[in-house]
Amino acid sequence: MAGHPAHLITLGVVALVGILLIGRELRLRRPANEPTRGPALRVIGRTVAALAAVATIGVLVYLKPFSATPAAIAAMAEAPGARVLDSPTQIALEPQTAPVKSGLVFQPGARVDPRAYVPLLQQVSRTGVLVVIVKQPFDIGFTAIGAPSPIIAAHPEVKSWAVAGHSLGGVAASSFVGGHADTVKGLVLWASFPLGSLADTSLKVASISGTNDGLATPADIDASKADLPASTVFTPVEGSVHAFFGDYGAQPGDGTPTVSRDVAQQQIVAATVALMQSL
Secondary structure: OOOOOHHHHHHHHHHHHHHHHHHHHHHOOOOOOOOOOOHHHHHHHHHHHHHHHHHHHHHHHHOOOEOOOHHHHHHOOOOOOEEEEEEOOEEEEEEOOOOOOEEEEEEOOOOEOHHHHHHHHHHHHOOOEEEEEEOOHHHOHHHOOOOHHHHHHOOOOOOOEEEEEEOHHHHHHHHHHOOOOOOOOEEEEEOOOOOOOOOOOOOEEEEEEEOOOOOOOHHHHHHHHHHOOOOOEEEEEOOOOHHHHOOOOOOOOOOOOOOOHHHHHHHHHHHHHHHHHOO
16 A cells, blocks of 8 residues: 555456456346356356466465565654655655755665665665655566656756666666666666666666675676676675565565674665765
8 A cells, every 4th residue: 555556556456347247247147947158168268267367366466565664664754864755656755954965766676665665765865865766566666667757857956866776676777777878877786786788888886785685696796797887886785685675574585694684784875875975
């Protein structure tokens, strides 16, 4: 309910179709002596209907997001030094104790509640950065690749922009910057890597990763170096895992951390702030 309206709209449509189908079946019940379709057609029809139902339920279950922790949800209301503006398609964090120096559009990781990134990005915002967290349809980055454009256009007072993202959100962010070098100066990758080569661009890039990440592994990050500018700053956070880049609990397939979440997140925030201050 805290994500993009596409979630609720889809659930509503599925529920409505289900009710209509049940009603139709009840209305079309035939008397015992009324002829029906042949057995083969009945079997085929029921099989197709069952497969469609299972597929629909499977997709909906898969798209259920990793929920933000209670602390992250509380941060939506309590934001010392950063004002939180929540809307159906984004969460904006406006610095209150420092003038706005730059802007950062952030793409969440796949199937992660966008509120999970508020605690970390509040710390970035307090340094003078307007941060806008994108609420992606179905929490999938590729459904919102173009989201930074209207956000940047809505804030002409901000002269320097970067885009960022966690995991698949970082891949989506990298896809956007490739064709928007005129409006975006920086890219911040949290446990992520670019979709294509950005090696020949003038982008300022920060790649921040966890050494114990089981999803965006150190090998993945090392392989991405050839696709990033030579000036890219790589920050390996020792002992950190994939789920430490947000506040949404553990994630299946992730590694085992050997550092505390707080210590890891301090390094993630510091490396992000350093990139924003270099724009």
